[in-house]
Amino acid sequence: MTSQIGRDDAAPVTGAADDRNGAEERLAGPDAAAVAAAVAANGSVNAMQTSGLNAWFGALHVLKDMSVSAKARAVTAIIGPSGCGKSTLIRCLNRLHEEVRGARLTGTVLFNGTDVYAPGTDPVEVRRRIGMVFQRPTPFPTMSVMDNTVAGLRLGAKLKRSEMHARGEEALRRAGLWDEVKDRLNHAGGRLSGGQQQRLCIARALAVQPEVLLMDEPASSLDPASTLRIEELIEKLKTEYTVVIVTHNMQQAMRVADETVFLLNGEVVEQGPTKKIFGQPTDKRTEDYVSGRFG
Ligand SMILES: Nc1ncnc2c1ncn2[C@@H]1O[C@H](COP(=O)(O)OP(=O)(O)O)[C@@H](O)[C@H]1O
Ligand SMILES: [Mg+2]
Numbered sequence: 001m002t003s004q005i006g007r008d009d010a011a012p013v014t015g016a017a018d019d020r021n022g023a024e025e026r027l028a029g030p031d032a033a034a035v036a037a038a039v040a041a042n043g044s045v046n047a048m049q050t051s052g053l054n055a056w057f058g059a060l061h062v063l064k065d066m067s068v069s070a071k072a073r074a075v076t077a078i079i080g081p082s083g084c085g086k087s088t089l090i091r092c093l094n095r096l097h098e099e100v101r102g103a104r105l106t107g108t109v110l111f112n113g114t115d116v117y118a119p120g121t122d123p124v125e126v127r128r129r130i131g132m133v134f135q136r137p138t139p140f141p142t143m144s145v146m147d148n149t150v151a152g153l154r155l156g157a158k159l160k161r162s163e164m165h166a167r168g169e170e171a172l173r174r175a176g177l178w179d180e181v182k183d184r185l186n187h188a189g190g191r192l193s194g195g196q197q198q199r200l201c202i203a204r205a206l207a208v209q210p211e212v213l214l215m216d217e218p219a220s221s222l223d224p225a226s227t228l229r230i231e232e233l234i235e236k237l238k239t240e241y242t243v244v245i246v247t248h249n250m251q252q253a254m255r256v257a258d259e260t261v262f263l264l265n266g267e268v269v270e271q272g273p274t275k276k277i278f279g280q281p282t283d284k285r286t287e288d289y290v291s292g293r294f295g
Contacts, residue, residue: 048109052066063089
């Protein structure tokens, strides 16, 4: 886990130097404008779509012919028993899967209609636009709150100190942490509470101005009050970002997700509106799972 975070943060943030004018300008880009228009016209559009996605760890075939989608500016929950492939699926969405030695995949992953695996596509840029928050909050413990927040900007972006600070403040505000930390931006990240540390990691992910936020069981190590804060935050974030959340907590999926995908043994059993998946699932296996009969 540390190495995943380390790699992400150490990677140069290509494109960030051209993108220093912040969210307004970025939202005016062609993809974001098209998405916003489609959301306004139809109520929804798929920001991410996989088809025929297969993934392996060595000889172990862990994702089988998966077709799933995530609507723009909505929350999609991925649920299913431990080991069914939830983490692997979201790691295929932003090209983290290929970083594991011996791991490979086939099939298509579209982001705003463009294949993220197309030849010539920069995986670092894919991971900037499709950010990830991991299960355990992993700020650099001795690095300050502000430096943690802007850690992803450091190497590539060459922003001025004042611009970095502005980007950091913006990210901390969006992560709902600013008011709690504004007077101790120089304190070590490791001194924050667990829930604050996780929001700090969310701020770090937001600072590089992604469009999609992938969250892998982001509240599973937190107490109920901190979990609630994260859920409230997700509700806010979905007005500007596409959110995909892995959760083993079905109540959480019901609370936060517009759409739910149920996985079993590396296959998609069913995807649909959350109310339908939990209320009138089509597949008997979904019904068994959501009623707590296994997993
Ligand atoms: N780095 C890895 N190397 C080998 N096998 C792995 C690795 N990570 C996960 N797996 C295996 O892939 C399958 C899916 O795992 P994962 O996507 O982590 O499931 P989930 O997140 O639903 O618990 C499991 O059988 C798991 O043991
Ligand atoms: Mg997992």
